[in-house]
Amino acid sequence: MWLFLANSLSAQLEYRANFVGSVLASFGEVAVGLLGLVLFFGASDRLGGWTFPQAALVLGFFMLAESFISVLLQPNLNRIAEQVRLGTMDFNLLKPVDAQFLVSTRQVNVFRLSDAVVGLLVIGWAAPRLPDLTWGGALLAALLFASALVMVYSVWFMLSTTAFWFVKVQNVTELFNGVFSAGRFPAAAFPAWVRTALTFVVPVAFVTTVPAEAALGRLDAGLALWSPVVALALLAASRLFWTFALRSYTSASS
Amino acid sequence: MRAAASLGRKFRAIFSAQLANMVAYRAELIIWMLSGTLSFIMMAIWISQARAAGGEIGGFTEARFASYFTGTWVTGQLLVVWVAWELDVQIRLGNLSPKLLRPLDPLWEHLSNHLGDRLVRAPFIALLACLPLLLVPGAGFTTDPRVYAAYLLVVALGLLIRFLIEYCIGLLCFWTESATSFSEISWLVYAALGGVFAPLQLYPEALRRVARLTPFPYMVNLPATMLAGDAAWGDVGRGVLVLLGWAAALGTLRLVMWRLGLRRYGAVGA
Numbered sequence: 001m002w003l004f005l006a007n008s009l010s011a012q013l014e015y016r017a018n019f020v021g022s023v024l025a026s027f028g029e030v031a032v033g034l035l036g037l038v039l040f041f042g043a044s045d046r047l048g049g050w051t052f053p054q055a056a057l058v059l060g061f062f063m064l065a066e067s068f069i070s071v072l073l074q075p076n077l078n079r080i081a082e083q084v085r086l087g088t089m090d091f092n093l094l095k096p097v098d099a100q101f102l103v104s105t106r107q108v109n110v111f112r113l114s115d116a117v118v119g120l121l122v123i124g125w126a127a128p129r130l131p132d133l134t135w136g137g138a139l140l141a142a143l144l145f146a147s148a149l150v151m152v153y154s155v156w157f158m159l160s161t162t163a164f165w166f167v168k169v170q171n172v173t174e175l176f177n178g179v180f181s182a183g184r185f186p187a188a189a190f191p192a193w194v195r196t197a198l199t200f201v202v203p204v205a206f207v208t209t210v211p212a213e214a215a216l217g218r219l220d221a222g223l224a225l226w227s228p229v230v231a232l233a234l235l236a237a238s239r240l241f242w243t244f245a246l247r248s249y250t251s252a253s254s
Numbered sequence: 255m256r257a258a259a260s261l262g263r264k265f266r267a268i269f270s271a272q273l274a275n276m277v278a279y280r281a282e283l284i285i286w287m288l289s290g291t292l293s294f295i296m297m298a299i300w301i302s303q304a305r306a307a308g309g310e311i312g313g314f315t316e317a318r319f320a321s322y323f324t325g326t327w328v329t330g331q332l333l334v335v336w337v338a339w340e341l342d343v344q345i346r347l348g349n350l351s352p353k354l355l356r357p358l359d360p361l362w363e364h365l366s367n368h369l370g371d372r373l374v375r376a377p378f379i380a381l382l383a384c385l386p387l388l389l390v391p392g393a394g395f396t397t398d399p400r401v402y403a404a405y406l407l408v409v410a411l412g413l414l415i416r417f418l419i420e421y422c423i424g425l426l427c428f429w430t431e432s433a434t435s436f437s438e439i440s441w442l443v444y445a446a447l448g449g450v451f452a453p454l455q456l457y458p459e460a461l462r463r464v465a466r467l468t469p470f471p472y473m474v475n476l477p478a479t480m481l482a483g484d485a486a487w488g489d490v491g492r493g494v495l496v497l498l499g500w501a502a503a504l505g506t507l508r509l510v511m512w513r514l515g516l517r518r519y520g521a522v523g524a
Contacts, residue, residue, distance in 0.1 A: 034445075038458070039451055039452045039457065042457075043312060043452075044457055045261060048303075191298055191305075247358070
């Protein structure tokens with residue numbers, strides 16, 4: 001894996017202007033969330049029962065998840081579609097390494113770590129303003145966030161695997177981004193039925209709201225237990241889906 | 255006169271080709287449409303905020319929020335522009351060269367591509383817009399046909415301005431490799447100052463003053479308010495004048511950048 005990282009890094013340093021681009025994009029991402037918060041809190045002093053620093057914590061987790069997606073997931077998983085189309089997927093299947101591991105870890109878009117930096121800045125700003133924050137809560141939040149990243153990976157991976165049938169699926173991940181962008185704000189800010197959908201239909205709430213609730217010590221134990229269960233279930237599903245997809249892959253020559 | 259007729263004929267030919275192109279890719283188009291969720295996310299939160307505040311925020315009830323944000327979504331869909339990405343690819347890979355041999359500025363091909371997309375998109379937009387309007391009690395669009403006529407004019411000008419801004423950003427590729435990231439920023443500024451996040455009346459005064467210096471409020475907030483049936487005719491008239499001014503200025507900028515860029519493009523040996 002370190003080899004892959006080093007290769008990606010040296011390829012990307014060729015394009016220095018992209019660095020400026022990704023920093024700009026990170027600030028853009030966080031600006032959407034911050035502007036939303038400023039407007040909501042300009043009109044009332046609570047957002048679905050959350051204070052400004054609490055909601056900012058959610059935004060911080062959102063930026064960290066965005067960073068995970070753009071650094072690790074997007075560069076790899078979007079290539080699955082391309083490789084299926086061009087037939088170069090064959091090379092992955094021939095190598096003596098697990099193919100799912102290979103297609104998931106080949107490339108790293110280092111520049112988008114800027115999302116993570118921005119996310120940490122937001123969390124760093126919010127943390128001292130949160131009296132409810134405890135070390136235990138923060139630890140639990142970190143664990144729940146890790147489990148959330150497993151969910152995000154599994155969902156992305158499954159969406160990308162549909163490339164074996166539909167070939168052109170870059171847009172499907174766009175759809176994911178559209179839904180996922182609701183995670184910028186606490187789930188409680190949405191009307192009840194949307195909140196339910198964001199928790200149980202598409203697990204967006206697990207990624208940003210649940211870790212933030214854990215950090216604030218207001219998470220109910222049920223959801224804390226559900227998070228790893230959902231994550232493992234999705235991971236297993238993505239594995240099954242991948243092997244199923246490979247069975248219907250006819251490779252380049254046949 | 256002959257020149258104008260010839261331009262019209264060329265444009266019609268390109269337009270019908272681009273329309274066929276867009277009809278072929280309609281499945282993809284629907285996915286792109288669904289991914290434009292920001293308006294709906296904001297609608298859901300503002301409605302929920304209005305409920306928590308006892309029915310309204312700054313004069314906006316649930317129904318008014320729903321009408322306004324459906325309006326921003328419809329308008330946003332009509333103003334989707336991707337020309338910067340296409341120019342980026344064409345300039346970097348050199349695909350632009352054969353197009354320069356044609357007796358027509360490539361601008362027209364891109365413009366007809368976008369217009370063809372709008373024609374294919376329109377029925378889907380109308381269908382999807384009905385959902386929130388039916389779901390939220392009391393929400394709805396205006397029934398005055400004159401407003402729709404004026405709306406088409408305002409949105410056509412708005413599209414032209416978005417298109418020219420993105421075209422200029424795309425032309426930056428003659429000088430730099432990361433033009434497309436400017437395109438993302440430009441969308442963000444347009445959405446933020448245009449009023450996709452909230453009706454402009456709810457923005458802080460300082461932000462509103464900045465917004466008024468740009469064409470964006472007249473491209474999103476104004477048409478959305480018109481659809482919701484809340485716009486005064488005086489505002490519409492002023493909006494059209496402001497948009498015309500911006501369109502002229504950006505059209506000139508585009509032409510200057512195009513000329514300068516082509517000289518540079520030739521210089522790298524293409």
